[in-house]
Amino acid sequence: MRALIAAATGLAVALALVLTITAMGSPPGETSPKPLLTTVPKHP
Amino acid sequence: MRRKASLILLALAVFCTAMSPLMRWYAFPRLAKIPAGQYQNAVLEAKNPTLLDYGSMQSKKVSKVTVVQTLKGNVEASEQVEKSAGRDVVVWDSLSYIVGPDGKMVSQVPERYVFDAHSQAPVHPTGKYAETVDGDKVRRDGIEFKWPFLTEKRDYEYYDAQARVTRPIHYKGTRTFRGLKVYYFEQTIPWMKVPLPRTMPVKGITPESVAKTGTTRWYTTVRKFWVEPVTGAPVYGEEIQHNELRGGTLLGGRDRVTVFAGHVKMREDYIRSTVALVKSNRVLVVLLTSYLPWGFLVAGALLLALSLWLEARSRRPGEPEAAPAHEPEPVSA
Known part of the structure; x- marks a missing residue:
């Protein structure tokens, strides 16, 4: 019974962690202030 | 214990x-998704191409034509499209700016490309945020610029912005490019009648004024991409392109005139920076x-x-x- 509880705990923590990470996602960021280029840049 | x-x-x-x-x-x-606010540019060059001089309407060999391509993620637009699409969306405003050997503009094609941030499948918003090419509303039924994450060894549908058509781009094998395993893809667009660019290199010449003469623009290209399959990012690209004006009174009795013919390749410094970015x-x-x-x-x-x-x-x-x-x-x- 104890082993079953331990296994269930491990599984629940894994699910909670993955669901939390994916729900948080990543911040959208901002539109770059740099322009669409109309000159040939010298280097990247 | x-x-x-x-x-x-x-x-x-x-x-x-x-x-x-x-x-x-x-x-x-x-x-795994493309960040909405990504900004990236690439420079491609065609050495010794044929280019039309619109002043004399004569084609001639020139030393170099440069294509400056910028992709800019529009975060505000992507947030608006996401509300209706119900999924993570990226809106890229891009500009392909073509410069002649004298540094003057030859042509420019702005685009708006809207796609799923995870799968890179095209998204078709309407209204203000609709996908466009050179100001015209279009519908992309294939990928453009980037392949999906974990690219497969198969043909993909790829959108050609010049011809405004989606055609297969064929998987042609696995190669090694600058130490990276890449998939090589190739697409051939056969000769097609295509719209004239809205911005012409000579003032006074507009697509409408050319259309009135009965002259039409035709285009063919062979597009080559070396794609890193894990990220789906092209690390190198080439294009063998031919553009012609055909028929009408503008050509002074000639059947056809070459507007551009050349082999466009990514500039060496941009290859190195792209490979480094893709590796990381x-x-x-x-x-x-x-x-x-x-x-x-x-x-x-x-x-x-x-x-x-x-x-x-x-x-x-x-x-x-x-x-x-x-x-x-x-x-x-």
Whole structure:
């Protein structure tokens, strides 16, 4: 019974962690202030 | 004590074993996405191409034509499209700016490309945020600029912005490019009548004024991409392109005139920076698809083995689990 509880705990923590990470996602960021280029840049 | 430790190890083993598939098949498809605010540019060059001089309407060999391509993620637009699409969307405003040997503009084609941030499948918003090419509303039924993460060895549908058509781009084999394993793709667009660019290199000449003369623009290209399959990012590209004006009164009795004919290749410094960028991004994707899932699986197996070993030891006959400590009896004299 104890082993079953331990296994269930491990599984629940894994699910909670993955669901939390994916729900948080990543911040959208901002539109770059740099322009669409109309000159040939010298280097990247 | 051993039994307690084996139970903790069992919980950790289940945690790690569960994390392995969850990371690969649940977290990865949701976490791997193109950032909405990405900004990137590339420079491509055609050496000794043929270019039309609109002043004299004569084609001539020139030393070089340069294509400056900029992709700029429009975060505000992507947030608006996401509200109606109900999924993560990227809106790229791009500009292909073509410069002649004298540094003057030859042509420019602005585009708006809207796609799913995870799968790179095109999204078709309407109204203000609709996908466009050179100001015209279009519908892309294939990818453009970038392949999906974990690119497969198969043909893809690829959108051609000049011809405004989606055609297959064929997988032609696996190669090694600058130390990276890449998939080589090739697409041929046969001769097609295409719209004239809205911005012409000579003032006074407009697409409408050319159309009135009965002259039409025709185009063919062979497009080549070397794509890093884990990230789906092209690390190198080439295009063998021919543009002609045909018929009408503008050509002074000639049947056809070459507008541009050349072999466009990515400039060396941009190849190096693109390869470096893709190499660093590749590590992040491989981490989620391979390193972490396999690492968790191995750790889970090891922890389970350790847990079972501890459990077995605690049950071994003749080696009882820690004996309960007894309080010493008070000694009475």
